[in-house]
Amino acid sequence: MIPGHGQLELPAERGEDAAVRHVVILAGGGGTRLWPASRPWRPKQLLALGPQRAQGTPGGTAHGTPGETLLGATLRRVAGLDTLIVTAREFAAETALVAPGARLLCEPAARNTAAAVGWAATVLAAQDPDAVLAVLPADHHVADEAGFRATVDRALALAEQSDAIVTVGIRPTRPETGFGWLELGEIVRDGGARDVVRFVEKPDLATAQAFAASGRHLWNAGMFFFRAARILAELERCLPALAAGLRELAAGASPDTVYPTLPSISLDHGVMERTPGLLTLTGDFGWSDVGAWPQLAELHAADEQGNVVAAGRLMALDARDNLVYTDDGTLIALIGVAGLVVVRSGDAVLVVPRVRAQDVKELVRLLDAADPRGQPAKEPR
Amino acid sequence: MIPGHGQLELPAERGEDAAVRHVVILAGGGGTRLWPASRPWRPKQLLALGPQRAQGTPGGTAHGTPGETLLGATLRRVAGLDTLIVTAREFAAETALVAPGARLLCEPAARNTAAAVGWAATVLAAQDPDAVLAVLPADHHVADEAGFRATVDRALALAEQSDAIVTVGIRPTRPETGFGWLELGEIVRDGGARDVVRFVEKPDLATAQAFAASGRHLWNAGMFFFRAARILAELERCLPALAAGLRELAAGASPDTVYPTLPSISLDHGVMERTPGLLTLTGDFGWSDVGAWPQLAELHAADEQGNVVAAGRLMALDARDNLVYTDDGTLIALIGVAGLVVVRSGDAVLVVPRVRAQDVKELVRLLDAADPRGQPAKEPR
Numbered sequence: 001m002i003p004g005h006g007q008l009e010l011p012a013e014r015g016e017d018a019a020v021r022h023v024v025i026l027a028g029g030g031g032t033r034l035w036p037a038s039r040p041w042r043p044k045q046l047l048a049l050g051p052q053r054a055q056g057t058p059g060g061t062a063h064g065t066p067g068e069t070l071l072g073a074t075l076r077r078v079a080g081l082d083t084l085i086v087t088a089r090e091f092a093a094e095t096a097l098v099a100p101g102a103r104l105l106c107e108p109a110a111r112n113t114a115a116a117v118g119w120a121a122t123v124l125a126a127q128d129p130d131a132v133l134a135v136l137p138a139d140h141h142v143a144d145e146a147g148f149r150a151t152v153d154r155a156l157a158l159a160e161q162s163d164a165i166v167t168v169g170i171r172p173t174r175p176e177t178g179f180g181w182l183e184l185g186e187i188v189r190d191g192g193a194r195d196v197v198r199f200v201e202k203p204d205l206a207t208a209q210a211f212a213a214s215g216r217h218l219w220n221a222g223m224f225f226f227r228a229a230r231i232l233a234e235l236e237r238c239l240p241a242l243a244a245g246l247r248e249l250a251a252g253a254s255p256d257t258v259y260p261t262l263p264s265i266s267l268d269h270g271v272m273e274r275t276p277g278l279l280t281l282t283g284d285f286g287w288s289d290v291g292a293w294p295q296l297a298e299l300h301a302a303d304e305q306g307n308v309v310a311a312g313r314l315m316a317l318d319a320r321d322n323l324v325y326t327d328d329g330t331l332i333a334l335i336g337v338a339g340l341v342v343v344r345s346g347d348a349v350l351v352v353p354r355v356r357a358q359d360v361k362e363l364v365r366l367l368d369a370a371d372p373r374g375q376p377a378k379e380p381r
Numbered sequence: 382m383i384p385g386h387g388q389l390e391l392p393a394e395r396g397e398d399a400a401v402r403h404v405v406i407l408a409g410g411g412g413t414r415l416w417p418a419s420r421p422w423r424p425k426q427l428l429a430l431g432p433q434r435a436q437g438t439p440g441g442t443a444h445g446t447p448g449e450t451l452l453g454a455t456l457r458r459v460a461g462l463d464t465l466i467v468t469a470r471e472f473a474a475e476t477a478l479v480a481p482g483a484r485l486l487c488e489p490a491a492r493n494t495a496a497a498v499g500w501a502a503t504v505l506a507a508q509d510p511d512a513v514l515a516v517l518p519a520d521h522h523v524a525d526e527a528g529f530r531a532t533v534d535r536a537l538a539l540a541e542q543s544d545a546i547v548t549v550g551i552r553p554t555r556p557e558t559g560f561g562w563l564e565l566g567e568i569v570r571d572g573g574a575r576d577v578v579r580f581v582e583k584p585d586l587a588t589a590q591a592f593a594a595s596g597r598h599l600w601n602a603g604m605f606f607f608r609a610a611r612i613l614a615e616l617e618r619c620l621p622a623l624a625a626g627l628r629e630l631a632a633g634a635s636p637d638t639v640y641p642t643l644p645s646i647s648l649d650h651g652v653m654e655r656t657p658g659l660l661t662l663t664g665d666f667g668w669s670d671v672g673a674w675p676q677l678a679e680l681h682a683a684d685e686q687g688n689v690v691a692a693g694r695l696m697a698l699d700a701r702d703n704l705v706y707t708d709d710g711t712l713i714a715l716i717g718v719a720g721l722v723v724v725r726s727g728d729a730v731l732v733v734p735r736v737r738a739q740d741v742k743e744l745v746r747l748l749d750a751a752d753p754r755g756q757p758a759k760e761p762r
Binding site for chain 2: 035036315317318326329330331332333334335336337340342344347348349350351352353356359360362363366367370
């Protein structure tokens with residue numbers, strides 16, 4: 001049996017020589033494909049995108065109350081574990097509202113995930129040289145929360161026991177070309193772990209189809225598990241400039257001075273793709289990255305006409321397979337349209353076919369170019 | 382030459398035996414096809430649907446400031462003539478804002494246009510037995526305002542001179558099946574007037590196509606010109622119960638008591654269709670009834686992609702031939718859609734193909750049925 005599998009280890013309960021398990025939640029923001037709900041000042045993890053009860057009426061109106069924020073759901077899934085949230089300074093206040101009492105590490109500048117994880121590992125290692133970390137994104141959705149928690153506990157135990165870098169790869173449900181994929185080795189190791197043979201970022205459709213059918217490829221979901229000391233050693237090897245900055249932080253230098261100078265690179269590219277001997281556990285718990293509007297249909301039930309009310313109210317007349325979201329009580333009235341995403345949030349309404357929802361990114365770019373004041377940058381420091 | 386043609390006759394200027402010309406503007410409200418902008422508490426004539434300056438930017442964003450209300454434009458077109466506005470009591474305050482200083486006749490209850498016109502004629506005849514009236518809807522659009530004014534002046538002069546009931550029929554530009562049509566006699570009378578042989582309400586498409594091609598059929602636009610004494614005599618003949626009520630009002634009875642008991646019928650059905658000897662002048666001044674969202678495209682210029690911004694802001698990415706309207710500064714962002722009407726007003730967003738915009742009426746009916754509180758009736762008296 002793997003120690004710690006299926007049970008909580010609270011800091012107060014740990015024994016003399018058991019490492020403390022910590023969850024590091026990456027809540028730095030970014031991303032534009034959920035515009036107009038997501039904005040530079042309101043990132044995806046702070047949106048109430050989670051499921052909520054929807055009620056249909058005979059007249060065809062569906063009502064939905066706002067759901068849980070993705071960050072709130074993430075925190076709930078790891079309840080009982082010591083948690084550190086790494087976020088941007090401008091999201092600190094709203095993050096604290098969602099996570100009252102949580103420890104926040106506020107980045108003075110956005111420097112991507114390698115720096116964020118490195119800083120968190122530095123802080124936690126200073127408190128506890130044996131710290132074992134679960135690094136989790138703040139803005140994903142999980143349907144099977146018990147299954148997720150069991151997998152996280154197994155991955156933490158494996159990282160603690162083996163000193164390996166462990167990932168949780170998601171069992172694919174479609175030939176997704178927008179994700180990174182993990183290719184697994186043949187041998188199944190202790191605890192069901194398998195080696196990662198290689199990373200393949202955003203494959204073409206034929207490759208993705210082969211991956212989805214192979215049984216040896218998983219989606220990279222950005223979840224990583226390791227001892228703090230192990231990831232700091234890998235950062236030293238792969239990203240020495242970053243590691244040097246982290247040593248300055250460990251020695252007491254001001255984050256305001258050091259952090260903005262750190263190299264900006266993702267943990268995936270900077271470390272994971274260059275580190276042999278990664279272990280992976282297979283995750284199969286109804287995961288979604290909620291990466292664009294159509295993915296919200298995975299989180300919410302459709303009505304008999306195929307319409308999905310992610311939030312707000314819908315009146316549909318001869319309208320099918322649409323997805324609507326409004327965060328201000330707006331009624332969305334649709335007549336004779338199909339397959340659309342219709343969103344009302346803030347000062348904007350978005351109408352786009354579900355199959356073209358990826359183009360929201362391009363629209364936001366055009367909007368920034370046409371009217372920079374319409375999408376203010378992060379507040380100046 | 383017809384007396385008064387092309388010149389203004391202000392009350393102060395009239396001679397000893399010249400009748401005073403009065404404009405009666407029917408501003409009672411009603412209609413649901415411009416929902417969600419038009420509501421029971423905000424009828425079409427009070428909406429800022431008129432043209433406004435639109436500016437395109439290289440990035441594809443079009444901005445529009447709110448236009449003139451249809452009532453405001455109607456008043457401006459008859460500036461200089463004595464004007465009486467008949468409206469519902471619940472619209473009095475907002476009507477007075479649009480028409481400061483105008484005389485208002487506030488209906489205690491909605492009883493359709495025969496009662497409204499009869500009441501106005503009764504009031505004006507009591508002040509001036511020779512009064513000549515131009516009855517005009519408050520919620521239509523006219524592109525050629527000088528042409529409109531010249532036609533109104535001709536029609537008033539004709540009514541004054543001949544004691545006839547005169548209409549202005551609109552030269553058709555399409556085989557419209559939603560309108561009433563006037564069939565003209567062969568003989569052209571003094572001042573270019575022609576007899577109305579019959580009314581045809583909402584013909585089928587084949588009939589409408591024949592009408593549009595005949596040169597002898599005009600659209601009924603609800604504009605009527607007559608001496609007050611003449612219309613009161615016709616009401617006596619065609620609608621004696623209504624005429625009896627009007628006599629009570631003339632004798633000093635309270636409108637609150639009498640008006641709600643009057644028969645509810647349109648002037649078209651109640652009088653015009655039953656009165657021989659009607660004369661018609663042909664109007665050809667870019668008229669629109671602004672009867673549904675697609676008609677707004679007649680009032681506003683389209684951009685190079687065929688998109689029309691009736692009000693508000695549009696960001697279009699690969700989107701064509703759409704019509705957008707927002708009265709609260711909302712940005713409408715469209716990606717990859719064509720031929721849609723997208724409206725944001727009040728608590729609602731509407732998305733409907735232009736070709737199905739007539740179904741808005743049905744949607745509002747469903748909405749009323751599903752949630753009566755969503756569309757409150759006129760305030761109780």
